[in-house]
Amino acid sequence: MKIFLICSKRFYGKIPAIKKELESSDHKITLPNCYDTPNTEDKFRSLGHDAHSEWKSSMINHSVNVVENVDSVLVLNFEKAGQSNYIGGATFLEMYDAFRLGKKIYLFNDIPSGILYDEIVGFNPVILNGDLNLV
DSSP states (O other), X not given: OEEEEEOOXXXXXGHHHHHHXXXXXXXXXXXXXXXXXTTHHHHXXXXXXXXXXXXXXXXXXXXXXXXXTSSEEEEOOOOBTTBTTOXXXXXXXXXXXXXXXXXXXXXXXXXXXXXXXXXXXXXXXXXXXXXXXXX
């Protein structure tokens, strides 16, 4: 299966082990946008509103193209700044694209409580509770 890993850049350190485990089961992994250059957004933000806005738009469009070409997305949702199972705005949008395109959605951990809980429930994700064998 072709799987797009999506998450906050704060979780990029967890990706190598997860990628290795998934690839050992013959899955093909697409890494998050800017995985190799996690400070790219900061660079564009420092160039001003217009540059940041244009870059962010291009990343959102790029994500749609990536989601179109995979079978599923795996949301790596861990604790961030005291919030359990964190899912940020860009990750939520990628989940929405996967839902809209009929792709399978996996969550590494449970759905976070909060304002987007009901929408995420509506995406009908498979909750792995950390067990990648369920993919």
